[in-house]
Amino acid sequence: MLKIQNVSKVYRVGGQDFIALHNINLEIEDGAFMSFVGPSGSGKTTLLNLIGGLDSPTSGEVVFNGFHLNEMSRDQLAVLRRENIGFIFQSYNLLPVYSVYENILFPLLLNKQKESQVRDKVMALVEKVGLSAEANKKPAELSGGQCQRVAIARALVKDPLLVLADEPTANLDVENSHHILEMMRTLNQETQAAFIFSTHDEKVTRFVNREVALEDGYVKSDKVKQPNGELI
Amino acid sequence: MIRWILKGMLRDKSRSLFPFLVVAVGVALTVGLLGFMDGVFMGMIDMTAKLDTGHIRFVNKPFYEEEHLLPMDRALAGQKKTLAWLREHGDPRIQWSPRIRWGAIMDIPDEEGNTLSQTPVIGMAVQLLDPQSPERKRLQLEQSVIKGKIPSRSKQILVGYQLAETLKLTIGDTATLMGQTFDGGLATDNYTVSGFIRFGVAAMDKKMVLIDLGDAQQTFYMENMVTDWLGFLPRSVAYGDYEKIKQRIEQGLAALIKNPPEDWASDDEPIVLSILDQRNLGEIIKKFELIRGIIVMIFSFLMVLVLWNAGLINGIHRYGEMGLRLAMGETHKALMASLALEAFAVGLAGAMAGCLVGGTVVYFLQEVGVDMGDAMAQSGLMVNDVVRGRLSVEGFIRGIVPGMTASVAGSLIASLAIFQRSEANLFRELETG
Ligand SMILES: Nc1ncnc2c1ncn2[C@@H]1O[C@H](COP(=O)(O)OP(=O)(O)OP(=O)(O)O)[C@@H](O)[C@H]1O
Numbered sequence: 005m006l007k008i009q010n011v012s013k014v015y016r017v018g019g020q021d022f023i024a025l026h027n028i029n030l031e032i033e034d035g036a037f038m039s040f041v042g043p044s045g046s047g048k049t050t051l052l053n054l055i056g057g058l059d060s061p062t063s064g065e066v067v068f069n070g071f072h073l074n075e076m077s078r079d080q081l082a083v084l085r086r087e088n089i090g091f092i093f094q095s096y097n098l099l100p101v102y103s104v105y106e107n108i109l110f111p112l113l114l115n116k117q118k119e120s121q122v123r124d125k126v127m128a129l130v131e132k133v134g135l136s137a138e139a140n141k142k143p144a145e146l147s148g149g150q151c152q153r154v155a156i157a158r159a160l161v162k163d164p165l166l167v168l169a170d171e172p173t174a175n176l177d178v179e180n181s182h183h184i185l186e187m188m189r190t191l192n193q194e195t196q197a198a199f200i201f202s203t204h205d206e207k208v209t210r211f212v213n214r215e216v217a218l219e220d221g222y223v224k225s226d227k228v229k230q231p232n233g234e235l236i
Numbered sequence: 237m238i239r240w241i242l243k244g245m246l247r248d249k250s251r252s253l254f255p256f257l258v259v260a261v262g263v264a265l266t267v268g269l270l271g272f273m274d275g276v277f278m279g280m281i282d283m284t285a286k287l288d289t290g291h292i293r294f295v296n297k298p299f300y301e302e303e304h305l306l307p308m309d310r311a312l313a314g315q316k317k318t319l320a321w322l323r324e325h326g327d328p329r330i331q332w333s334p335r336i337r338w339g340a341i342m343d344i345p346d347e348e349g350n351t352l353s354q355t356p357v358i359g360m361a362v363q364l365l366d367p368q369s370p371e372r373k374r375l376q377l378e379q380s381v382i383k384g385k386i387p388s389r390s391k392q393i394l395v396g397y398q399l400a401e402t403l404k405l406t407i408g409d410t411a412t413l414m415g416q417t418f419d420g421g422l423a424t425d426n427y428t429v430s431g432f433i434r435f436g437v438a439a440m441d442k443k444m445v446l447i448d449l450g451d452a453q454q455t456f457y458m459e460n461m462v463t464d465w466l467g468f469l470p471r472s473v474a475y476g477d478y479e480k481i482k483q484r485i486e487q488g489l490a491a492l493i494k495n496p497p498e499d500w501a502s503d504d505e506p507i508v509l510s511i512l513d514q515r516n517l518g519e520i521i522k523k524f525e526l527i528r529g530i531i532v533m534i535f536s537f538l539m540v541l542v543l544w545n546a547g548l549i550n551g552i553h554r555y556g557e558m559g560l561r562l563a564m565g566e567t568h569k570a571l572m573a574s575l576a577l578e579a580f581a582v583g584l585a586g587a588m589a590g591c592l593v594g595g596t597v598v599y600f601l602q603e604v605g606v607d608m609g610d611a612m613a614q615s616g617l618m619v620n621d622v623v624r625g626r627l628s629v630e631g632f633i634r635g636i637v638p639g640m641t642a643s644v645a646g647s648l649i650a651s652l653a654i655f656q657r658s659e660a661n662l663f664r665e666l667e668t669g
């Protein structure tokens with residue numbers, strides 16, 4: 005589904021080149037459930053950016069679902085994201101004036117679907133993330149964990165091929181983090197959407213099927229979970 | 237999607253209420269001010285038309301060229317035939333009124349017939365006696381005759397109230413008019429003062445007297461002659477159309493001059509004038525329109541400025557939302573369009589509210605008017621002392637268009653930043669909320 009080939013990202017800072025990613029090669033299969041781990045500044049966000057078509061690599065190529073992102077225009081990339089990629093952020097980024105239901109509905113409206121035709125689908129998802137009672141509440145009335153559940157539903161509502169989550173649990177306490185990760189794993193199995201999230205939280209390890217460790221822009225390790233649950 | 241956008245707008249007061257108020261106030265002020273100005277201006281045109289020039293004037297050129305001398309010997313004969321021709325060849329909307337402008341010495345005798353006082357007067361003769369005469373209404377005689385009565389018999393005279401004061405006249409006094417006959421002889425005739433009239437224009441109140449047209453024709457030996465044909469158009473005809481109407485009449489005029497009514501003098505050569513050709517009104521209109529344009533521009537500019545700033549603040553306020561929508565795959569163009577739609581909706585609502593408020597004020601001014609008292613009368617302008625507004629479709633358009641444009645333009649200028657915003661940093665920007 006996703007091929008990252010010889011990807012480097014160089015930022016120019018104050019007249020000097022700073023290499024944020026060094027010649028990364030990764031292949032990610034459909035329905036993956038994996039994380040990028042690494043200390044601050046290791047390049048996790050930069051890599052997610054490139055995968056999501058938000059930024060382009062200095063060299064190398066990202067191929068998503070057969071599309072060569074390098075060759076696509078800004079608007080084409082927007083359409084690709086709109087149709088195929090869900091996003092989850094550390095700080096939720098829900099729209100404050102809209103209810104839980106409306107926040108989740110929004111990506112479908114962007115894809116030009118009619119509310120009347122997708123109402124049931126949205127409500128089913130609201131129920132799945134356990135927020136039926138909160139469907140008409142505004143984000144300000146929700147806890148952090150609830151907000152992130154709304155964000156998960158919002159990312160999944162359009163049946164994306166891929167969900168990108170940048171530090172989705174960084175703002176949550178341990179209990180809520182586990183809850184969110186659990187929920188994402190369940191949804192990953194039910195929907196077949198691939199999840200890639202970045203984190204520097206070691207505890208995440210036991211939820212994922214694959215863990216790519218980054219350091220200073222290099223892939224330090226790439227562990228895949230064995231049938232016995234161990235990452236190697 | 238549109239419903240979704242409008243819903244968000246209504247819920248977030250900062251993106252709806254404030255810009256709405258700005259547009260509403262701006263449009264209300266524009267509509268109100270322009271309605272007031274239009275009213276004053278149309279009042280001036282109307283007043284000048286009624287008392288002096290008509291909207292369209294048909295007059296003998298030799299008379300017009302020396303009109304300050306009131307050369308009654310240059311009046312135009314063939315009253316009936318001329319009227320018939322005007323009705324046939326003039327615009328069907330025009331009501332034609334024959335008038336005589338005349339000048340004479342007015343002598344007030346005492347009981348023995350000796351001169352008590354004497355003064356030159358400027359006179360106007362109109363069809364006064366018939367209660368059905370449209371001139372009575374046009375000159376608002378019911379209201380303007382502040383003492384005495386409108387003449388109901390021949391040889392009665394209405395005197396400007398300030399002139400009457402200076403001459404210490406009382407109703408029923410005799411006034412002798414001494415002037416030139418049509419052919420240069422001396423004409424004298426006795427009139428009875430039937431009332432004092434207040435035109436509301438100082439120059440006229442001090443100098444003017446009014447008699448019946450038929451009386452004037454007798455007194456000055458002007459059988460079947462008038463100095464002026466004044467054409468009056470309904471209010472619905474805008475002053476911009478006067479020139480066209482004038483030209484249409486002019487087209488038929490050549491044929492008339494070639495084959496004139498038999499009692500016309502050989503050098504009679506009637507011309508058609510629009511009110512804008514006279515009393516410098518054309519120039520005044522240009523200035524008026526310029527000022528009106530400047531006012532609209534200033535208000536639009538201020539609205540754009542305020543709304544631009546409101547848009548910038550809004551942009552900061554909604555930075556996260558815009559970033560999120562870009563990340564989720566809304567194109568830059570679609571995002572701008574959605575902001576423009578918001579601005580359009582706010583602009584429309586604001587403009588409607590502004591029109592309602594501004595329109596109500598102007599309507600009040602139009603129907604009731606504000607009495608500016610003597611200030612206006614003393615100004616010497618031909619302006620009625622009751623200032624009235626004027627409600628017109630153009631007045632609303634002049635408020636709505638800038639209001640809506642300002643709303644959309646202000647928001648688009650403010651959101652230009654969005655167009656340049658790159659997706660590359662969205663993750664990092666959204667990290668911090
Ligand atoms: N736009 C940019 N311009 C210059 N340097 C940048 C830019 N974005 C990122 N960097 C640098 O690239 C490196 C990798 O950044 P990145 O945000 O990918 O790290 P990260 O692993 O996500 O860190 P964190 O865990 O703190 O989020 C950092 O050293 C950062 O300073």
Ligand SMILES: [Mg+2]
Nearest residue numbers: 048049050170
């Ligand atoms: Mg990061």
